[in-house]
Amino acid sequence: MLEIRDLTHSYDEHVALREVTLRIEAKSLVSIVGPSGCGKSTLLRCVAGLQAPTSGEVLLDGEPITGVPGDLAVVFQDYSRSLYPWLTARDNVALPLRRRGLDKATRRQKAMEALEEVGLIDTAGKYPWQLSGGMQQRVAIARALAFHPKLLLMDEPFGSVDAQTREDLEDLLLQIRASSDMTILFVTHDIDESVYVGDRVVVLGGPPGHVAADLPVILPGPREQIATRELPEFVALRAEVGRLVRGRLVERR
Structure with a gap:
């Protein structure tokens, strides 16, 4: 449904993203996480058609994005x-x-x-x-x-609220994901959150931003704030994502 091919973006001499390639399936929720300055928001702006990449391309339903798509919505952090x-x-x-x-x-x-x-x-x-x-x-x-929209982009949407409200909004997002046919690209700096809400977690390394890992999230449903976070599978995956965000490569077993 969404394909990002060899996307590179530079601001003058600063390379924000380098050769990012991703394929996003329809009706999935993909979390994007990474250290500060790795280009998460830049990637989202390129997908939204708000800025053109320096090289590479973004395709929505097989068509190159050259402007803001008509079937797109964005939820920002600063409500x-x-x-x-x-x-x-x-x-x-x-x-x-x-x-x-x-x-x-x-x-x-x-x-x-x-x-x-x-x-x-x-x-x-x-x-x-x-x-x-x-x-x-x-x-x-x-x-x-x-x-x-067909495609919903969320740029750290829960980063400005308190912890309890954040958990409530995460659960609301999971309800929306279960009841709709939207494809959701969810950018966050919170490692636990990326695992809790995602079908996949894409870890960006950098700078410049690049795909360091693309990890499936296999957790039993329905997910619940306390029980899910206590699962051994959750603990192991959030630890793996944490090490990757900190630049330590992990060998998957």
Whole structure:
């Protein structure tokens, strides 16, 4: 569904990414993790069509991405900047649906359905500044759900909330992944999180950013915050990812 071929990107003389190649299957959730400065966000911007790679290409359903795809949504880390403070939660969610050519009544209906899916139906008439950080990020996620993209990009979306809210949002993401047909590319700096939510964990090394490992996540479901993290398989995989992020190669058994 998504293919990244020999992608290299440079900022003047600084090489951020070098020859990154990945294939992402439809309806999968792939975590991308790596040390600071390895090009995770740059990779996401190239996939989103927000910047053109210096060389290589990104293909969505076999077609090269040369601009922002129509069936794409992005959830950013900084929810305070991604929501319009003068719009209610419902209207923030409904706004991108204009691109779908839907009338106002349909946009509002779909916005309410998306807010209900993330547990915020009672806050539809409130403004972002009246909501907690975790609730604001749920609104941002609801906006992506209402748009119903083929590809959802998430750039460290839970990095600015407290630990308990983060766990709640991780579980919400797993519910969304189970109930939708979206393909999700999830960038995080949290090693445990990358394993907990992902079907695969792609570890970027660098700089310059390159694929250091591409590891399948084989854990029994449904996943649960305490029980899953206690599993020997989880502990072993998060340790392996941790060593790779720190630049220590691991021999898989």
